[in-house]
Amino acid sequence: MPISLYNSLTRSQDTFTPQDPNRVTMYVCGPTVYNYVHIGNARGPVVFDVLARLLRRHYAGVVYARNITDVDDKINAAALDAGVPIGTITTRFAQAYRDDMAGLGIAPPDIEPHATGHIEQIIAMCERLIATGHAYAAEGHVLFRVGSYPEYGHLSGRDPEELLAGARIDVAPYKQDPGDFVLWKPSTPELPGWDSPWSRGRPGWHIECSAMCKAQLGDTIDIHAGGVDLLFPHHENEVAQSTCANGGKTFARWWVHNGMLTVDGRKMSKSVGNVLLVHELLKTYPAEALRLFLLRGHYRQPLDWSDAAIAQAVSTLDGWYRVLRELADVPVEGTLPAAAAVEAALCDDLNTPQALAELSQLANAARAATPAGRGAAKAALLGGGALLGLLQQDPETWFKGDSGNTDAAAIDALVAERQAARAARDFKRADQIRDELAARGIAIEDGAQGARWQLVK
Incomplete structure (x- = not known):
């Protein structure tokens, strides 16, 4: 069965067809590593882990890249506060992020590019944009000339003129147009910096992803994914600078965005005191319950955290694992079969609520199976769980x-x-x-x- 995905670029759900079935490329915006991540930051990685699992079932070669942003003003501030080099901060929290994601059952990406490892490519992209008239240097900065790209605003569905009228933009004197955005900026002596034709400086956030994506996956990729909060300006700016730097080539053929997570109906905020760190939640709740919770809602819709929601996730897994515990003496031989109904739900724009409903049906069928059918029913339940990254433990381990x-x-x-x-x-x-x-x-x-x-x- 074909995979169909909602494409933010076309604003429609389309049948997914890769450029090369033997090399399907997907890039996901990863963390800026200056602190522990909250549970909202984990929703995208869990959803796109399921997408990667599904793609690997359908295509022989999938290359999944998820970057690490390891140079950024928030990182600089954290390092200055701690009196340490930025590498001390980024090394610690990049590993904390990997540990948190592994705890949620998320497989590591095939490629994990770091921004600081792509400074040469970032500078080269800036030079190409300047040479083709899409960027300019001013007072040690390099800025993208938004007016040079007529399609600016198409991905996010925003009118550039309205953006300029309504956005709070710091109009620096070196900008030719208020909407132009920074590709490179000079660093003061206490900040990290690299030599460039324009200044000792550091890259802007948007150009980092464009350069890493091009270097690792090519000029045009199949899928670019991330949270809907990145749609503008980050992804809009990525499209503009990548398209212009690569001679007008399409940057990403599919854009897939996950919805945001709230806590008891409120946005997570330090001032409110409701920021839920994955690092801490993994000490309190079963990891699979956290993963199940993040998959309970359709990925494109908002999702609300509550004590009742996580308790329901635990209860659901208790029921499924109870079935598997009763079938503990039933052998399962060979490769687990794909649960057709679960896979069909996932092929329909990653409909995880329906996939979970189908998994419940498989659990009911396994519970009621005759002795002759128990092996096949158990295998189907485990196979369906594997597509979602669930039911990955021995039942006794789950219960104890x-x-x-x-x-x-x-x-x-x-x-x-x-x-x-x-x-x-x-x-x-x-x-x-x-x-x-x-x-x-x-x-x-x-x-x-x-x-x-x-x-x-």
Whole structure:
């Protein structure tokens, strides 16, 4: 079945056809590494991880790049505050980002370009833009001449004149037009900088992604993805400078944008005190529950975090893992089959809500399967989960959680003692053990295969 994706460029859902089926290219805007990322920053990586999984099922070669912005004014400020080089800040938080993404079950990208590793390419792109009249140098800066690109505003659907009228733009004296944006800017002695024909300076944010994308994936890529908050000005500026630098070639054929995340209906803000860091959430909630929560809404729509929403994600996974635990003795041989209904939902513009509904149906089918059909039903459930990056653990690991602060052997002994007490009809002692375990956040589940325990999440 073909994949169809909503394309922000055409404002329509179109059947995806890559330039080269043997080399499908996708670039995702990655983090600016100066601090830990919040849960809203993780929505795009989770969604586009599912897209990468889907693409790899359909095409022999997929090249997925997600960049690291490691030179930026926020990074500079953090380094100056700490009294350390920017590399100290960026190395620490780039690794923290990788760890957080891995915790959410996100596979690493095929390529992870760093802005500081592409200064030469950035300078070369600036030189090409100047040579073709699309940029100019002024007082150590290089600026893109927006008026030289008639299609400016097309991606975001904004009129350039209205943008100039309504935007709060700092009109520097060296700008030829108020809307012109910076490609290169000079650095003062305390700031990081690189030698260039115009000044010892550093790149602007927008040119970094254009240069990294061209260097790693080519002049024209299949998919460019990121949050809808990047649509303007970041992605609009990327289109303008890349198209002009590459002789009018299309920069990205598909633009895919994920919606924003709020907390109890409010935008995340330090002043409000509702910024939820992935680094901290992974200590509190099961990682797969966080991932499931981020997939519950359609990626193009807003998503709201609440305690009830994450509790529902945990409950849903409890149900699915309970099915797998009951089928623990059923072998699954060979490669997991693709769950056709789950894949069909994902092929329809990454319809993860429908895909999750189909996964629930597979869980119900596995729960009700006859002995002869249990193996196929379990494989289908696991195969559907794999497409979404879910159900990736052993069921007992899920239910017992992180045993780092839990003496599993001691709990097993208490559960066994309770079983013996029940067998001896010493229900008082059995109830005492249940209450003792409940006080420690451990629930007992009695079933046909005996008693099992789990941490209460």
